[in-house]
Amino acid sequence: MPADLNELKPRLREFLLTQLLRRPSYPLRDDERLISGGLIDSFSLAQIAVYIEEAFGVYIPDTELTVDNMDTLDQMAAQVERWHANGG
Amino acid sequence: MEILSWPFAIFCAVVLAVYYLLERKAQNIWLLAASYFFYATWGWHFPAILLAATLVNYLLAQRIERKTEKKPAWLWAGVGINLLALVAFRLADRMSGGLALPFGVAAAPGEEAGLTRFLLPVGFSFYTLQAISYLLDVSRRQMPASRNPIDFALSMAYFPKLTAGPIERARSFLPLLAAPRRVDNESFGRGITLIAMGLVRKAVIADSLSRFLPPGIFQDPGTFSSLQLAAGIGVYAFVLYNDFAGYTDMVRGVSELFGIPLSPNFRQPYFSRGFIEFWNRWHLSLSFWLRDYIFFPLSRALLRRFPNPRHPLNLALPPMVTMLASGLWHGMTLGMAAWGGLHGIFQWIERLLTIGRPRKPAQSQPVLIQLGTWMVCFTLITLAWVPFATNDLSNALEYWRSLFAFQGGQPEALSVGWILPFIGLSMALDWVQYHSQDELVFLRWVRPAQALLLAMAVVLLVFSMGTGVDVSGFVYQGF
Numbered sequence: 001m002p003a004d005l006n007e008l009k010p011r012l013r014e015f016l017l018t019q020l021l022r023r024p025s026y027p028l029r030d031d032e033r034l035i036s037g038g039l040i041d042s043f044s045l046a047q048i049a050v051y052i053e054e055a056f057g058v059y060i061p062d063t064e065l066t067v068d069n070m071d072t073l074d075q076m077a078a079q080v081e082r083w084h085a086n087g088g
Numbered sequence: 089m090e091i092l093s094w095p096f097a098i099f100c101a102v103v104l105a106v107y108y109l110l111e112r113k114a115q116n117i118w119l120l121a122a123s124y125f126f127y128a129t130w131g132w133h134f135p136a137i138l139l140a141a142t143l144v145n146y147l148l149a150q151r152i153e154r155k156t157e158k159k160p161a162w163l164w165a166g167v168g169i170n171l172l173a174l175v176a177f178r179l180a181d182r183m184s185g186g187l188a189l190p191f192g193v194a195a196a197p198g199e200e201a202g203l204t205r206f207l208l209p210v211g212f213s214f215y216t217l218q219a220i221s222y223l224l225d226v227s228r229r230q231m232p233a234s235r236n237p238i239d240f241a242l243s244m245a246y247f248p249k250l251t252a253g254p255i256e257r258a259r260s261f262l263p264l265l266a267a268p269r270r271v272d273n274e275s276f277g278r279g280i281t282l283i284a285m286g287l288v289r290k291a292v293i294a295d296s297l298s299r300f301l302p303p304g305i306f307q308d309p310g311t312f313s314s315l316q317l318a319a320g321i322g323v324y325a326f327v328l329y330n331d332f333a334g335y336t337d338m339v340r341g342v343s344e345l346f347g348i349p350l351s352p353n354f355r356q357p358y359f360s361r362g363f364i365e366f367w368n369r370w371h372l373s374l375s376f377w378l379r380d381y382i383f384f385p386l387s388r389a390l391l392r393r394f395p396n397p398r399h400p401l402n403l404a405l406p407p408m409v410t411m412l413a414s415g416l417w418h419g420m421t422l423g424m425a426a427w428g429g430l431h432g433i434f435q436w437i438e439r440l441l442t443i444g445r446p447r448k449p450a451q452s453q454p455v456l457i458q459l460g461t462w463m464v465c466f467t468l469i470t471l472a473w474v475p476f477a478t479n480d481l482s483n484a485l486e487y488w489r490s491l492f493a494f495q496g497g498q499p500e501a502l503s504v505g506w507i508l509p510f511i512g513l514s515m516a517l518d519w520v521q522y523h524s525q526d527e528l529v530f531l532r533w534v535r536p537a538q539a540l541l542l543a544m545a546v547v548l549l550v551f552s553m554g555t556g557v558d559v560s561g562f563v564y565q566g567f
Contacts, residue, residue, distance in 0.1 A: 019397075022446045038449030041364045042379055043439055046387035046406070047397055053388075061228060062384035063259075066376075 008056065009077050015051050016073065020044045030074045035067045045070060052076075058084045089129035090561055091251070091338060092290060099126065100342055107346060112268055116242050119346070123247040127211075130251070134209045141212075142244045144169060145219040149226045149233035159227070166223040174216045178420045181208035211251040213417060215244050217377055222258040224381060231259040239265045246348070248339040252332075252562060254351045254373035269347030281528055282341030284545050285517070290334030290562070292548045297327045297510045306478045309487035317491040319507070324477050325470045326511050328563060329357065332371070335562040352527065356518040358469075361450040361461040363434040366469060374414065383410040403439055408432035422481035430472040 009030070017024050020040055034040045040048075045065045052058055058080050064070075069079050089096050103122045107115055124135045148166040152159055225231045234240040243261050305312055305320045312320070336353040343350045357369035367375045387406040394402055408429070415428020450458060475484035521527050530541055 020447065022444065038365070038451060039447050042368075042383060043364070043387065043397070043406075043443075046384055046391060049384070050388050050391040050395075053392075061230060062388070063225065063230060063257075063380045065380075065384055 008080055009073060011055060012048075012052075012076055012080075013073060015048070015055075016040075019051075020047065028073065031072050033071050034073075035071045048076065052080055056080055056084065089126060091335065092287075092562075095129075100345075104345055108271075115269070116238050116265060119247075120238060120242045120245060123242065123245040123250060126247040127245065127250060130210050137209050137212070138215070138245055139241075141170075141173070141215065141219060142241045145222060145244075146234065146237060146240050149223055150235075152223060152227050153233040163223060163227045167220055170216045170220050170223075174213060175420070177208040177212055182420060214253045214255055215250070217255050217374070217417075218244065218258065221377060221381060225257070225259050231262075234258070234262055236266070246343075248343040248346075248348075249350055252335055252339075254336060254340070254353050255377055256351060256373070257377075264348055271345060271347045275344050275347060275349075277531055278528055279341045279344030281531055282337045282344060284341075284542065285527075285530075286334045286337030286339075286341060287549055288334070288545050289330040289337060289514070289517070292545075292552045293510050293514050294327050294330035294334055296552055297323050297330070297507065300507055301327070306487070307483060309478075309483060309490050312490065314491050314494050317487060321470055321474055321477070321487075321491075323507055323511075325358070325473050326514050328473065328476075329354070330514055331563050355527075356522045358466060358515070359462070359518060359522055360465055360469075361458055362465060363431065363438050363469070365450070366465065367431070367435075374417070378410050378414055382413055383407070386410070398443055403443070404436050407435035407439070411435065418476070419479060421479050423475040423479045423484055426475040426481050426484060427472055430468075430475075434468060434472070 013028060016034070017026055017028060021028070032039075035045070042065075048070070049060055049062075049065055052060060060079055060083050064079065064083075070076050089099060099122075103118070107118055110118055124138070127134050127138060145166065148162060148169075151162040152166065222231075226233045234243075239262055240258075242265055243256070243258050246256075246261075249256060300323055301320060302312065302316065305316070306324075309317060333354045340350045340352070351373050353372050355369040355372065357366055360366035360369055367379075383406050386409055387402070390399075390402050390405060391397065396402070409432075411428040411430075411432035412425060413428070414431070415424040415426070418424045418427070450461065453461075471488070474487045475481060478484045478487060520529055524532075526532070530538060533541070
């Protein structure tokens, strides 16, 4: 069952910290640059996209997984909401 | 008509002069006509091939857009036709011996050095990728099929990007062609700066450095000393980069004068401290195309099937398939496959070393570690250029064998004192752009500094031309 979108940001943050950055206590800011800051790469973006599909039932197209759309936690959450609204 | 030539400069001036006099709709028709004329100067039959590719993809996209049971069949037919045409042209070109080889290398034994017989239409590999992404994006409902044949034809044929990219996606490029365009002082300044940077990279750095590549070094490497081979591949790395980055800067600059911005292709790739980072800095329009249409779909499909990201297939398959596709796109030879395969292995190993470990950005590492990782990456990337340069696996193996045989000898034909200033200039240009995170940082300098820089660029250009540098064609026009 897809998770509630109200839990979106905390769940995304937890996934990023525990599964990708492997630093659960890292003080990740909502606007911290993850791709352009060198913290995550295209392998990680694929993982995030699949996590979003499974946790929230939202499909973000491959061509939208860009630094312009997915660089920060804020941007990731906005993309999930956008594609949820689009029936993604 | 070579991009770096007086006829092209005159052609651009004429096209621009008429363009500014026309209203927007007429501007697109004029640009389309100019683009087909430009293409005809490369080969009388090339416009017919481009027109056929344009018509087929324009009609197929409209079929694909319809919600019918046959939609997947039309999509695969479209992708298949484009890929088959690319493979067929590449094979025919290879069998005819007309493969474009850079820097004075004979296309076939006995032929004049530098001669290229383009059976493969110049630019075909570039606009084929644009067409495939268009069909896929229409199929995924990320854009509507174009109903404007002029704009669609122009998106395929637009002359600044026709021969060697950047590879623009129809999804972002068609709206640019439909929007009102205004060329003001700012875009004119960007255009001229890009053209000047491109000229310096191509005519001053790449073509000057290519003079120091001894003839035959990539065809008969066994006859050269280890020192010559090491210097040779190091020089080649900077020749290739500045040649392609110079081309891209120039065509982007020309396009700015028409009020149509093109995508950047490079972000100081030789400062990368990782191989994944390198592909986020080198030939971006191709790299992102491969990422979006091969790497991501494959990675996501595998992760759904094998959720553990450390599964060997998740680690190895996406980078290997993506980079092999990149190699074969450059040429259907074992040499190009080896070059792509090596980059696939580099990314696989990098992922293997970093997955499961706490992630820190490269720039927050101690300086010595940053320097060490940069040196390892730069060395391996440079060594991987060997099969790219030889375009032949047996010559590449011979090159590496002779390089690591550590045979003595002086780098006679490679005068280090002459090479280093050009490599230094390339690195200095990159350094300024890297630190400001702005490729056009020069436009923010005070006027006297801008004037001094422009004067230096002119002096360097005149000096390079005056010393008999052969301003040759661009390497990537051969792909």
